Amino acid sequence: MLSLNSYAYMKLEKFKVSNFRRIKKLEIDFKKNNDNILVLAGQNESGKSTILEALESFYQEGFSEDSAFLLKQDNEGKQSTEFIFSVDEKDIEDFCDLLAGTLSADVVFWDSLKEAFKKSTVLKKVKFLVEGTEAGADIDDDDFAKVSGFINAKYQEYLDSQPEENTEDVKEDASTEDENQDTEEDKLINDLVTEEKKSDIVSALYRVAPKFVLFSDSKCDLLPDNIKLSDYVADKGDGKNAVKNLETILNVFFSRIARTETLQRGTIVDEHNKKLSANFSKVFKQKVHNESEVSISYAIDTLSKSRAKDLGKKEDDEDIGEEFIFFSVQTSDGEPLPLRLRSKGLIWFLSFWLVLESMKDQNRVILIDEPDNSLHVNAQSDLLNVLDEIAQTYGHQIIYATHSPFLIPTEKLHRIKLVYNDKKDGVNISEISSGKIDTKSKRDALLPVSHAIGCSVSKHNTIFTDRNIIVEGLSDMFAYQTMGRILKEDEYHYLPGIGTISDKLNPLIGMCIGYGLNWCLVMDSDEKSDEKNSSTKNKYELIKEQVFGGNEEDTKKQVYILEGIKNLEDMFSVDDIEKIASKTGFTLPPQKPKNKDNTSYIGKKNKIIFWKMFASANFKATDFSDTTKSNFKKVFGFIQSALADE
Structure with a gap:
């Protein structure tokens, strides 16, 4: 019995679009997510809504004239979208039940066809195309040839397996002028699916495919x-x-x-x-x-x-x-x-x-455009929980576009695709794990994610603890927390500042002193800066004068500089950076810097993502070089001494 709404499992695996509005060419691989939720993150006017509109074309009767790439006349009729779905056994059963309603064959044959499809790879995936001004989606010609050929071959096997009299009954309606037809002609007459029946195949697969629903x-x-x-x-x-x-x-x-x-x-x-x-x-x-x-x-x-x-x-x-x-x-x-x-x-x-x-x-692909426009901050958090529940419980695939940091799942960064608008190539996407955040548009797209990580840390961090370690930023916090756990050091509370620029660390120090809390500060030894008085040396001197009244000995008890290490990233060997990237899925550039410069290797604008992914992965102490472990043990030794109970 046909039951299309009884939770089919056909899933969208890959989507391609070209020459559509501001999109010249774009591809999204949903399999990389290993998840039912995908987030299109980027600033306003980056093209997120355009991607959702292209996805919605699965249920459009062709493309409108004003949807051509950049509205250029020579692109009219060249718009196209491609949808590749994986097919589950339940989908195969529904597909065969639908065909049984339009193609005449015994019930026994359809039951056997279902089992044959399940054992075969012929219908493991199906590709739908929406092209130019054509009305509605069609399936790829190769897919039709494979599916129809498979059905016809199984149908011929079924006929051959029947007693002679039954076979004659099946063939009696077939018209022929020559009783001495050769084998090929006889086979054509027995084909259940001909070219003229392609629409039946397309219709059946289309009905089994998930419905796309756009919310804006x-x-x-x-x-x-x-x-x-x-x-x-x-x-x-x-x-x-x-x-x-x-x-x-x-x-x-x-x-x-x-x-x-x-x-x-x-x-x-x-x-x-x-x-x-x-x-x-x-x-x-x-x-x-x-x-x-x-x-x-x-x-x-x-x-x-x-x-x-x-x-x-x-x-x-x-x-x-x-x-x-x-x-x-x-x-x-x-x-x-x-x-x-x-x-x-x-x-x-x-x-x-x-x-x-x-x-x-019901099986759905749910598209949501900028829900943050209608919801305040706390309601956005509720929405994330609702989306998680329906994706996990009911199997819906959900794709939503946002520029709000409160709709960025910081614990599930694999869901996020960065959307940006390139002046020459139009709307495009980048993996968040890619180290190549090398243009202003890509950096802008990353901002909601960076802000989300910062908001998440602020929400769950509290300054009122007995032992506080002030570090220069989120990257430092993630790295020290994670290496402390790996090396089985004491647990401490980290307070991320905003680098050594100006006096951004002073308020954190002031609050610790004001509340009578134990604290220490760890900084790298970077002497280069574009701003006056912002080098580590100048910052150290400022803290010594303002906090410790010029006392060098007292300052050194609570402020630690990573001697010879200009950035946090250089606490790690290059091999260790590559191990982290390999295990977390972060993409490093194909070529290493000539001289050791891990910050450049990772990508300065993307390092928060790198360290956040590091913090979410599972590593052991044996995964790291002795040099890396020694660098961190020196820091933890200082911290233990600085925060020791007097």
Whole structure:
């Protein structure tokens, strides 16, 4: 029995697009993620939305004229997108069931074909193409040849296995002028799938493939304050799709509820509202009216004159006396408040959640464009949790575009693709693990990720501990924390500053002193700087004068300079840097610097990502050279002495 919505598993593995709007040529490999969520990170106008629009073309009837690359006439009709899906056994069963409805063959054959496909590699992947002004998606010619050839070969085997009389019955409808046909002609007559039947193959695979759904400010049906019941039944009215989603979740028809007696209707609606509010409160953690549980409710009632006035209608409006479905969020004293009086973020989140809940048992590729435009910071955190849950629980693939650091999963950096707009080559993407962040547009694309890591550290770091180590930045913090764990050193609390430029470290020192906390400072010995008084030596002298009253001995007890090591990265041997890159998947340039310069080797603008990935990986002390371990043990020895209890 065909059951397309019973959780199919066809997955998008690779996507290619060319000559589309600002995209000249672009490819995304989803298999590299090993995850159901992919994040397109970049600044405004980088092209993130364009990529989502290209993905949505899977369900378009051809490309519009204004979608040609850079709107150039010589690119019209050259737009193309390519989608490669992996195919699961469940997909094969659905595909064969669909074909059985259009191609005439015995049930026994279709059952045997399913098993044959499962054992074969013929249908492990399928490629769909959307090209130029062609209407809808087609499958690759090679894929059609392989699939149809396989089906026809299995069909011929099936015919050959049947008793003679059954074979004659199967062939009796085949017309022929020559009873002495050769074998090849006879085989053609017995082909179940001919070139004319390609549309049946395409249609069946297309129906099994996941549906693409795009959410943006203009493409997310928001739940309305109210909708006229007769309009809704007639498939009219603003927000009708959001109301349909609510019906699906509650497994009801509002028109039927409206026909029940008032008392019974009230009981049914109350049960629905309790269920709806409880489920929504599990995912939306923000407080409304200082209450942690958000009470969402609907009611089916006639429009009274007083209510019409509240809605801005006249007292003699023709809708008075008509039945409406009203939606509201209850206030702390239980009074229903129309949705329009709630925050845009709550309405968007609720409407988005309704869509996800209504299709959780269906195979989807969910595209979300800049959800941060509608959600405040805390609600963005809730959204990340919701996306994780539906991706893991229901298997949906989710692709969202953002420039908000609060929608960057800092513990899952493998999900992130950097999107940037190159003046010559148009919109493109870069792996976050790539060391080649070598242009301003790439550096801009990396900013939300860098800010996200900084915000994450700030959120989980607290200065109020007994033993604090002040370091110059996030890279230092990740490296020292991780090497301390690997070398089994004592646990310390690290406070990342912002390098030695100006006096950015002084506030951290001042707070430690002000609160009577133990502290020490570790700096590299970089003497080069573009800014006046920003070298390590000058910084050291400034701290000595301002904090220790010029006392050199006291300063050295709490401030440590990595003698002969100009940057943190040079605490490691080049071989160790390469080991870290290999294990974490970080891409180093093909050529090493002539002289040891690990910062340049990693990429100065990308080193936070490198050390964050290092902190998330599993290493042992034996993975590192004696030189590297010795460098860190010297630092940890100083720290132990500086923070020792007096």
